[in-house]
Amino acid sequence: MDRQLEAAGFATGEGGRKDLAQRLSEMLDPQIVLTGEGMHDYCRDWHGDVQSDAIAVLRPRSTDEVSAVMRAAAALGLDVVPQGGRTGLVLGGVPDQPARQVVLSLERMTSIRQIDAEDFSAVVEAGVVLEAFKEAVAEAGLFFPLALGAQGSCQIGGNVSTNAGGVNVLRYGMTRELVLGLEVVLPDGTVFEGLSQLRKDNRGIDLKQLFIGAEGTLGVITAISVKLLPRPEHVATALLALNSLPDVMTLYRRARQQCCDLMSAFEFLPPLAFQLAQEGIPGLQIPIDTSHPAYALVEISGSGLVDIDDLMARFLEGAMEDGLVIDGVVAQSRQQAQNLWLIREGMNEGQARRGKHLRTDVSVPLSKLADFVAEAEAAIARDMPGCVSVSYGHVGDGNVHLNVMPDTSLGADSIDPQIKQAKKIVNTVLDGYKGSISAEHGIGRLKKPDFEARLPEAQRQLLLAIRRGIDPDGRMNPGCQLDPR
Incomplete structure (x- = not known):
């Protein structure tokens, strides 16, 4: 070039x-x-x-x-x-x-071109901030379920381009599941006009799917048509303490059976989450004893004739009677519920304030999540005894953020080598579980070497054929995902 x-x-x-x-x-x-x-x-x-x-x-x-x-x-x-x-x-x-x-x-590019309450859909430009879009949709009496810690600054186009996940994947799926159509500018300036609002359209290959999760390597997403849903009128949020991560998984399976599709989020947190959250958000109130071995943040929601509060109460009553849940708090107001979610969001800020560290975004089969975390954390403790592992994530979709904070006593020059070593350890354990090195964050430039090292040849050739067919000169975000040159 x-x-x-x-x-x-x-x-x-x-x-x-x-x-x-x-x-x-x-x-x-x-x-x-x-x-x-x-x-x-x-x-x-x-x-x-x-x-x-x-x-x-x-x-x-x-x-x-x-x-x-x-x-x-x-x-x-x-x-x-x-x-x-x-x-x-x-x-x-x-x-x-x-x-x-x-x-x-x-x-x-911040225009919300259309919100159609009768069609339960909207057309929005790529630069609209997610939180602003969610608020506009709510004013129309509807709901857009994508929910991320960064929703106050991330943009819809980026969410689609990275196929963002978030806390509501369990019920509503990844961003891919919410997209009806796309408008995309191709590398030569041609505009692909695919802003369909049809739910069912089986006319051959679904071209929009090529650009979702492509991270800007095939074209520039400029507008999106998305699905909207009825706004949940009733939401119940609970922060629960348990004796172990395996118990958290047992509680999840019970919640999946008893709360069914009304369960919108199920997160697991370690005890360190609360300290990190208060470091990230000074003054944040923690309404539960923080000395228990494991925690779950559970949310169920619904509209219409469903009694969400009663469902949560009956679910927790059975879990506590059986000794599965040993402590807990149920939000009594929207503000209290927001405070519980601030713990989940604040721990990310707390980790960032502690300095550079390994941030992973992996996924394993649900049945293996607790085993994976135990094995990976044990490997870090054995080979890197001065480091601190922080594992948390989205139980319902097998997504674990197993982060590692380096041993700072070894000096600043040791930080990057420690991060590299910790990543190798985590990925080696992950490979044994046939997991994914990227559950929701994408590949970008950071994970490209690890992605390419694990890419089957048939998949590599298909991906290269798509990229070279749409962008023969390799000018779209080169260095990201897979090198087309």
Whole structure:
């Protein structure tokens, strides 16, 4: 690619980058071209562990402008790194080749084009913040179930591009299950208009599925049509203490049978979660004894004639009578329920405040979740005795975040080697359970080597064929997921 730029008359050093940025300003509306110090926040990861650079940050305001950006980038031979709310955890939206890449931010495409209460659907542009969209949908008396800790800043387009998960996957599925149609700008600037709002459409291959989870490697998602649901009128949330993670799994199976599809979330937490949550959110109130071995955060919800509070009460009564649940608290108001969820969200902030650490996002079969956590944590304790393991996650879909905080007493220079060693240990144990190295965060650049090392050849060839067919020049987010060149 550097040779291609040079052949076009551009140097590849700092001067060449300025020339390319100037050409972009000439070819596009200069108001969408951002250069200089203003690019700083667009070229870093959410935790601040990685800082990069780019030729320019392009911030189009419409699908037509995205198309113009793609045509200009193609004419200049530039790579394009699509970017949403910059909350990703695998470097999928962080440029890694500053001399030949532009960042394409969707943050100015913020129109909610339509909310149709009769059709239970909506059409929303890619740059709309998830929380703002959920609030707008709620005002219409409906519900969009995707729920993430980063929903105050992540964007719908990024959610779709990464096939985001979150706490409600158990009941509503991944983002993929909520998408009816897509509008996508392809690498040459062509607009794929697929904003269908049909629930059933069996006319051949479902093309939208190619772009969901592709992390911007096939095109730029500019708008999405999504399913909406009736708003849950009744929600019951409980934080429960148990004697072990296997007991948590037993409680989950019982909840799945007794609460059925009304169970919307079931999370497991370690005792350390509460300390981390208070470090992340100072002053956060913890309404339960934090000395028990394991915890579960359970939520059931429904509308209409279902008595959710009674269902929760009867479920917990049986679990406590059988000695499965040893302590617990049930939220008595929406504010109390939000406080319980702040514990789950705050522990992520607490870990971030402790510094750089291993963040994993793995999945195993439900029946093996407790065994996997026990084996992986034991391996970390045996081989890296100064490190601290923090395991938590979404019980109902087998998704475990087994994070490892390094032993800081060994010095700053040891942090990265410790993280690398811990990742190798966790992934080795994971392979024995035939699990996935990415349950909901995606592959990005961070997990690319581990992804490629585990990729069966037939799958590799299919993925390469798709990428090369849609993006023959390999300009869409190269370095992310799988190298097309």
